[in-house]
Amino acid sequence: MQSFELDKTDLQRVKQALEGDEENLKSLLSEYHASEIAILFENIPQESRERIIHILPAEIASEVLSEMDAEIHPEKILENLHPEKRSEILEELDYDDATDIISQLPEHKKEELLGEMDEEDATQIRNLLTFPEDTAGGIMNTEVIKVNLGLTKMQAIDEIIRQSEEIEEFYTINVVNDNNQLQGIVSLKDIIKAKYTIHISELVNHEFVYVKAQTDQEEVARLISQYNLTTIPVVDDEMHLLGRITFDDVIDVMEAENTEDILKISGVSEDEELSGNWKEAVKSRLPWLVINLATAFLAASVTWNFKSTIERLVVLSGYMTIIAGMGGNAATQALAVTVRRISLNDLSDRQAYQTILKEITVGVINGAANGFIVFLVAIFYNSNPMLGLVVFLAMTGNLFIAGIAGSTIPLLLKRVGIDPAIASSIIITTFTDVFGFLLILGLASKLLL
Amino acid sequence: MQSFELDKTDLQRVKQALEGDEENLKSLLSEYHASEIAILFENIPQESRERIIHILPAEIASEVLSEMDAEIHPEKILENLHPEKRSEILEELDYDDATDIISQLPEHKKEELLGEMDEEDATQIRNLLTFPEDTAGGIMNTEVIKVNLGLTKMQAIDEIIRQSEEIEEFYTINVVNDNNQLQGIVSLKDIIKAKYTIHISELVNHEFVYVKAQTDQEEVARLISQYNLTTIPVVDDEMHLLGRITFDDVIDVMEAENTEDILKISGVSEDEELSGNWKEAVKSRLPWLVINLATAFLAASVTWNFKSTIERLVVLSGYMTIIAGMGGNAATQALAVTVRRISLNDLSDRQAYQTILKEITVGVINGAANGFIVFLVAIFYNSNPMLGLVVFLAMTGNLFIAGIAGSTIPLLLKRVGIDPAIASSIIITTFTDVFGFLLILGLASKLLL
Numbered sequence: 050m051q052s053f054e055l056d057k058t059d060l061q062r063v064k065q066a067l068e069g070d071e072e073n074l075k076s077l078l079s080e081y082h083a084s085e086i087a088i089l090f091e092n093i094p095q096e097s098r099e100r101i102i103h104i105l106p107a108e109i110a111s112e113v114l115s116e117m118d119a120e121i122h123p124e125k126i127l128e129n130l131h132p133e134k135r136s137e138i139l140e141e142l143d144y145d146d147a148t149d150i151i152s153q154l155p156e157h158k159k160e161e162l163l164g165e166m167d168e169e170d171a172t173q174i175r176n177l178l179t180f181p182e183d184t185a186g187g188i189m190n191t192e193v194i195k196v197n198l199g200l201t202k203m204q205a206i207d208e209i210i211r212q213s214e215e216i217e218e219f220y221t222i223n224v225v226n227d228n229n230q231l232q233g234i235v236s237l238k239d240i241i242k243a244k245y246t247i248h249i250s251e252l253v254n255h256e257f258v259y260v261k262a263q264t265d266q267e268e269v270a271r272l273i274s275q276y277n278l279t280t281i282p283v284v285d286d287e288m289h290l291l292g293r294i295t296f297d298d299v300i301d302v303m304e305a306e307n308t309e310d311i312l313k314i315s316g317v318s319e320d321e322e323l324s325g326n327w328k329e330a331v332k333s334r335l336p337w338l339v340i341n342l343a344t345a346f347l348a349a350s351v352t353w354n355f356k357s358t359i360e361r362l363v364v365l366s367g368y369m370t371i372i373a374g375m376g377g378n379a380a381t382q383a384l385a386v387t388v389r390r391i392s393l394n395d396l397s398d399r400q401a402y403q404t405i406l407k408e409i410t411v412g413v414i415n416g417a418a419n420g421f422i423v424f425l426v427a428i429f430y431n432s433n434p435m436l437g438l439v440v441f442l443a444m445t446g447n448l449f450i451a452g453i454a455g456s457t458i459p460l461l462l463k464r465v466g467i468d469p470a471i472a473s474s475i476i477i478t479t480f481t482d483v484f485g486f487l488l489i490l491g492l493a494s495k496l497l498l
Numbered sequence: 499m500q501s502f503e504l505d506k507t508d509l510q511r512v513k514q515a516l517e518g519d520e521e522n523l524k525s526l527l528s529e530y531h532a533s534e535i536a537i538l539f540e541n542i543p544q545e546s547r548e549r550i551i552h553i554l555p556a557e558i559a560s561e562v563l564s565e566m567d568a569e570i571h572p573e574k575i576l577e578n579l580h581p582e583k584r585s586e587i588l589e590e591l592d593y594d595d596a597t598d599i600i601s602q603l604p605e606h607k608k609e610e611l612l613g614e615m616d617e618e619d620a621t622q623i624r625n626l627l628t629f630p631e632d633t634a635g636g637i638m639n640t641e642v643i644k645v646n647l648g649l650t651k652m653q654a655i656d657e658i659i660r661q662s663e664e665i666e667e668f669y670t671i672n673v674v675n676d677n678n679q680l681q682g683i684v685s686l687k688d689i690i691k692a693k694y695t696i697h698i699s700e701l702v703n704h705e706f707v708y709v710k711a712q713t714d715q716e717e718v719a720r721l722i723s724q725y726n727l728t729t730i731p732v733v734d735d736e737m738h739l740l741g742r743i744t745f746d747d748v749i750d751v752m753e754a755e756n757t758e759d760i761l762k763i764s765g766v767s768e769d770e771e772l773s774g775n776w777k778e779a780v781k782s783r784l785p786w787l788v789i790n791l792a793t794a795f796l797a798a799s800v801t802w803n804f805k806s807t808i809e810r811l812v813v814l815s816g817y818m819t820i821i822a823g824m825g826g827n828a829a830t831q832a833l834a835v836t837v838r839r840i841s842l843n844d845l846s847d848r849q850a851y852q853t854i855l856k857e858i859t860v861g862v863i864n865g866a867a868n869g870f871i872v873f874l875v876a877i878f879y880n881s882n883p884m885l886g887l888v889v890f891l892a893m894t895g896n897l898f899i900a901g902i903a904g905s906t907i908p909l910l911l912k913r914v915g916i917d918p919a920i921a922s923s924i925i926i927t928t929f930t931d932v933f934g935f936l937l938i939l940g941l942a943s944k945l946l947l
Contacts (some may be wrong), residue, residue: 056786060846084724092846118843149770210691219687220669220728237686238668242659274753275533277746279669279728295725296745304723307756308838310653314760315834315923316827324837324849327859334831335864338824341870345823346875349816356812363805366815367798373819374931375787377826378765378924382783385764389757390772394567397509397541400773410776419791426795474764474923475827482823 059085060092067097075104083112090121091324102126107137108236114138115146120322124392127162136165144170145190145292148177167254185269186262188302189283189292192216195223198232200241200252209237220279224253230288233257257397259284262291267306270299306392313470314388317340348373348482355490358498364431365493368440370425374491375419376447376481381474383408383455391459391469407457412452413445439496443489447481454480509541510533514548524553532561539570540773550710551575556586560902560904563587573602576611585614592743593619593638597626634718635711637751638732638741641665644672645680647699651692660687669728672739673702679737682706698897708733711740716755718833719748755841762919763837765790790924797931799820804939807947815881817872817889821938824868824928825896830923832857832904840908854905862894870895888945892938896930904927 066074090098102110114123121174127135127150139147151159151174163171173191180186194212209222222236233253243252253339259282260269273281273296283292309319321333352359359365387404398405421440427437454477508946515523527550539547551559563572576584576599588596600623612620622640629635642663645654658671670683682702692701707730709718722730732741748835758768770782801808808814836853845853869890876886903926908918
């Protein structure tokens with residue numbers, strides 16, 4: 050199964066099989082991994098998804114549902130499924146995945162589904178539903194492997210084998226005391242390597258990383274990435290073991306956070322679903338555009354204030370465009386580098402200061418370089434050296450402003466606790482538009498008229 | 499060690515200790531995890547970093563070097579270290595980390611360092627240096643746990659315990675034949691749960707995901723994320739086991755790729771180091787700005803062609819700014835959503851077609867909504883209903899163009915094999931500037947004069 054790529058042939062085959070009889074479809078589906086079926090789902094209509102989930106054995110169907118992109122709405126499939134099949138699938142789902150899916154349903158549907166489940170499962174899921182979605186509690190799985198501090202090596206191995214019937218994958222073993230309070234972790238390898246007579250209390254590693262249920266999911270991702278952890282235990286305020294978060298949950302969090310960053314920096318609301326329809330897209334983007342329109346009037350009003358300057362030298366209108374546009378682009382560059390740097394590592398005061406200084410230097414140099422080109426154009430094309438001086442100064446000045454705005458604004462936002470990616474190009478280009486126009490028109494009215 | 503955050507106090511303490519005697523510094527450093535020291539390194543000068551690495555025990559020092567941001571240049575620390583300490587550290591480093599660091603050195607230094615190492619280690623690293631940096635071979639670790647297909651359960655456990663002396667963390671066990679060809683994988687859990695008399699050949703899982711050494715690292719990241727793998731084995735064309743890649747390597751790859759995406763979409767060269775100095779930043783960004791300048795002249799030339807129109811109605815210059823700017827922002831929104839969608843999932847032809855259709859719809863609706871606002875302003879502020887009609891039409895038309903450009907250009911680039919993120923706002927705003935000016939000035943010269 051090397052570097053498996055779903056291609057059009059796969060899609061075609063599944064689509065054909067969907068028109069044929071059930072046996073054929075069943076045998077074709079058995080060739081695919083659940084996560085591959087989840088990807089195929091993106092390209093087939095809702096009825097076909099429901100049919101496939103209905104046909105698949107519950108343990109595969111549950112995996113497909115948990116691997117599906119949330120944007121394709123696994124909860125809708127579950128909602129329309131025959132209650133018997135639904136119970137089977139819910140039984141197979143990990144608690145965290147079941148919670149994610151059920152949380153998307155309307156309140157009365159939630160209760161209906163939970164009512165169909167057995168009491169213990171329903172209680173677990175009700176419990177998980179109380180944690181906010183973007184916290185450790187919201188993404189954790191409650192099924193953990195744990196052994197008591199007092200066990201011997203052989204007792205612990207028996208216990209682990211017994212517990213692992215229920216839990217498919219585990220990487221570290223939690224060590225708890227009689228009150229289910231987390232004492233440390235131990236690896237299966239260390240247990241196996243130990244002498245027969247040894248107790249778990251002698252093997253336990255007390256230096257370990259854990260998180261509280263209320264910890265933000267971004268912080269969890271940062272810890273897992275920084276300490277290269279497969280698993281991080283989740284505890285309550287009294288250190289009672291609640292669950293675990295594994296690296297694969299974090300990979301999903303990272304992808305979601307990165308999407309958010311790119312969207313925000315481009316002036317798209319963070320909750321726009323990438324594959325959402327046009328109505329959602331309008332709802333997410335129009336407010337930003339209207340804000341931008343208000344700021345654009347600010348820039349336009351500068352030109353209206355210099356009406357007579359433009360009237361007397363219409364060639365300026367072209368250079369205005371050039372200088373404002375270049376400022377916008379330079380600011381976007383500075384912004385992207387700064388925002389990305391902040392999101393990978395918090396910056397110390399010294400680093401923040403150095404960043405701003407660097408961006409100002411870059412702005413002035415790039416401004417002078419591009420200013421020199423427009424200077425030459427003004428001399429040779431417009432035969433106007435004084436105009437050349439004006440556009441050179443305006444370009445240099447505007448890219449200087451761009452460097453300051455592109456670095457200072459996200460850093461300031463971070464300091465006051467606002468996500469710096471919100472300093473989207475939309476906000477930042479207002480600065481460079483207004484200052485660009487002020488510079489070129491102000492200088493022109495002083496030096497040229 | 500919950501949710502550990504380095505703060506200013508930590509930095510202060512380390513800085514103070516750096517001025518004091520060695521024993522003090524040693525005992526302070528022993529309080530920190532290697533990955534925390536790696537982060538502290540970002541805030542202290544090069545001499546202090548070298549001093550700390552010199553003082554730390556080799557097994558911690560090696561971890562710090564491998565955890566350090568590549569932008570802080572661990573190879574420079576290694577280069578300046580006393581050869582004896584250096585050998586100790588190199589011995590402790592995993593082969594893949596050692597290779598990453600050594601690969602950054604100039605050719606003659608590489609040979610000097612390899613010469614100091616023991617023959618076997620040097621051969622391994624020389625071998626790894628031949629794989630391109632961004633392939634599976636370039637990021638893999640050659641130290642793997644493997645057992646022969648023919649072993650019994652007890653022989654395998656002995657073998658795993660023996661091999662795990664050298665390898666700190668492992669998650670799956672590779673099963674090979676007598677020719678070191680990969681036959682499958684098995685988990686430690688399955689071995690332990692098995693009966694005493696069982697052979698590995700009866701436990702091996704033949705359905706597993708692996709990659710060839712030449713596979714692109716992005717593809718490796720995609721597979722690990724899609725199949726939720728802790729480890730992926732790397733083989734050559736004859737299935738000989740070469741090494742393994744673990745999820746934590748992939749988290750690093752994902753972070754790097756995401757940085758690349760944000761930078762490219764903002765018109766910054768992908769190899770600009772986020773913490774690089776101003777010289778590198780100018781080198782990375784100036785070429786893009788000069789390209790933009792050339793395209794900006796295109797937009798400016800439109801205004802120069804309509805010189806007399808502007809001369810007769812200077813108020814247009816303000817509306818030109820507004821309409822071009824709004825087009826640029828709407829295009830950036832469409833671009834961000836499309837690029838991010840492509841980078842998370844390839845789009846089928848049908849999905850691509852739907853994406854373009856959606857973006858056009860969104861463009862026209864957002865265009866008409868904002869167009870209506872400028873229409874009202876032109877009527878009430880400029881008392882010119884015909885101007886209102888012109889700006890309404892130009893706004894709607896330009897946001898329509900923005901929707902087409904923002905979605906079609908990245909999709910086309912992807913089809914011809916170019917990274918769609920390169921369709922940066924710089925390229926895309928040229929479209930909306932030129933078309934925006936053409937629309938408003940063209941319409942104005944027909945309808946207003």
